[in-house]
Amino acid sequence: MISASSSAPLSPPSSDNEEDSNHRIVPGQQIDADEDLLNELPNDVDSIELVQLRISSIPALRLDRFTRLQSLCLRENLIEFIEGLEGVGPSLVELDLYDNAIERIANLGPEGEEDEGKWLNLESLDLSFNQIRKIKHVSHLRNLKNLYFVQNRIGKIENLDGLQSLVNLELGGNRLRVLENLDSVPSLTQLWVGKNKITKMANLSPLKNLKILSIQANRITKIEGLEDLEALEELYISHNGLTKIEGLEKNLNLHILDITSNAIEHVENLSHLRNLEELWASSNKISSFDEIEAELKGVESLETVYFEGNPIQRENPSTYRNKVRLALGPGLKQIDASMITESQANIR
Known part of the structure; x- marks a missing residue:
């Protein structure tokens, strides 16, 4: 092309x-x-x-x-x-080197104190799907807003000092075990670290502006460390080892919560999330319609829920959708992948 x-x-x-x-x-x-x-x-x-x-x-x-x-x-x-x-670096706003064979980051403009020749216009750098092992030689790109390292071999979050304009950091599909050094990028509004080997939600407090956190397909067993993320709007934490919904007391701005494919048994600790619009909870161990009603019926903003693959769906295949709809009220618009039709909404 x-x-x-x-x-x-x-x-x-x-x-x-x-x-x-x-x-x-x-x-x-x-x-x-x-x-x-x-x-x-x-x-x-x-x-x-x-x-x-x-x-x-x-x-x-x-x-x-x-x-x-x-x-x-x-x-x-x-x-x-x-x-x-x-010759072109100083004028570049976007550089996309996605899916090549790059092993190290180099030659992205001078890194000294002088501005002459620096890549001060660069806002987006995509080095996804390469063979990079270490984050380095990017901290001088002080106007960078989007940095993509998806599917590399990176084992540590480091050397991001100076990226005071960075709002989007994508590190999915690497070899991370720890969330660290995020105090150097407090401007982040989006952090994507899915498909790594992270065992604990830690060191997130500096990210006061964070709106989206994706930490899917890791080794997380507990929702924690989010108490300072009051701006958080979307949390994707599917395919981990969660057994309980917890740790969201301060996240009153949350619009989307994805807890798909965990080992959660009870719908709990959600009633205070008055801005919640979508709850994705498929493939867990949820078995009580009464819990769903007690915890979520008062959340008037809720429009979409996913509960397929839970005991409530597997054990009640013919009545499941209607029971969920009746439990959550007329504001509900979608159950799993299907929209609620007008005729269904009128059935009592």
Whole structure:
């Protein structure tokens, strides 16, 4: 896939010589160092996207002439080294190197005290699906807002000092065992650490602005450490080892709670969550309709619930939906994957 955008139109491919046309390059073709994929693009192009082209060398693309480049996407290629970006780095707002073969972070602009040459415009950096083991050489990117490290080999949250503008940090699918060093990024509003090996919800207190926490598919056995996260709106903690709903006393802003695929037996400690809109609790051990009614009927904002895969559904297949609907009242709009129809809502 090749695409680009610019304030000036691209030069049309030559009708006399099809070898000069960028449209001749197809996914799977090896890009040699002496080829210039971008030969047809004007110097003032602001976006370049080269996906699935087996590119192995960034310097071979000769990017230096694109001094107004704001977005560079080199997804799903064979790049091993971050290099050859010196000419375009200072203008970049978004750099996407998702799904390559990068093992270490390097050459993202100078890291000294001087601003000259720094990548001060960069707001989004995606290094997901690579082979990175350590977070380093990013702390000087002080205007960075979104940092993606999904599916790498990272074992520690570190070296984020200086990222005072960072609002979204994605570390899902790595090798984390501990939540740590988050006091260096208090501006975070989203933290994604699903599919790691984290055993405890700890060291989250500095994240006063956090709105979304995803800690799915870890080794958590207790909901805790959230008392200072009063801005929290969405908590995704499915596929862990929870046996009890607890620790949410201060999270009055919570809109979505996902506790799917745990070992929870009782619906409890939720009645105070007056802003709760969605409760995903499938595949647990919940067996009491009375608990559901007692705990959730007074939560008037609640619109969606998931209870399939629990004893209340497996043991009452024909009456389950109607019992849940009657227990939670007319404000409920969805049970599991199905919307409540108007005719169903009128049945008493």
